[in-house]
Amino acid sequence: DVKVTQSSRYLVKRTGEKVFLECVQDMDHENMFWYRQDPGLGLRLIYFSYDVKMKEKGDIPEGYSVSREKKERFSLILESASTNQTSMYLCASSIPGQGYNSPLHFGNGTRLTVT
């Protein structure tokens, strides 16, 4: 089975801190994604990546950046955390080459609280 591992299940950070959320997948997937999940809003795409060192903005990239130095690792960075970034963050990956019909494989999520 595909395993997508998010390094932290819960995080509490202070406003203004730089925050790193790490995600690792073990199935050589080229596609990796970061979503934000909020009640009543579903999942919203922050950033995605189709290859090493490649990144594209999703629907809500403001306040976030990403890094993909290795194929298996996709990091989400909050340059200066703010309280409105308190949320559940989900990382996902998908099988390369299958395009839009490829299901996403998700990590367990990181619940981030910014105080």
Place this chain on the structure above:
Amino acid sequence: AQTVTQSQPEMSVQEAETVTLSCTYDTSESDYYLFWYKQPPSRQMILVIRQEAYKQQNATENRFSVNFQKAAKSFSLKISDSQLGDAAMYFCAYSCLRVNNNDMRFGAGTRLTVKP
């Protein structure tokens, strides 16, 4: 822009009964995929079922089936013989190649409670 709407924030069903979760979507594309994902309290989001838009036959996976109405842009999920383990958040999702490779759009979710 493609949007996915789940109009039922919460649903409940008695164990062993059948429940249907609703989903509608908006698109001008003719070729796309639709998905239902389940997120139990453990948070691990898993794929329940998917449907190709060009297929008229409704997808089925054991107790889970869909009612896909392309003209109406409707994609409901039917859970038969509901079990306690079916309790979860259910998300409907849409994916279209032309928008972006694997650009998946999600609805707001429906929380399903299963009563013993």
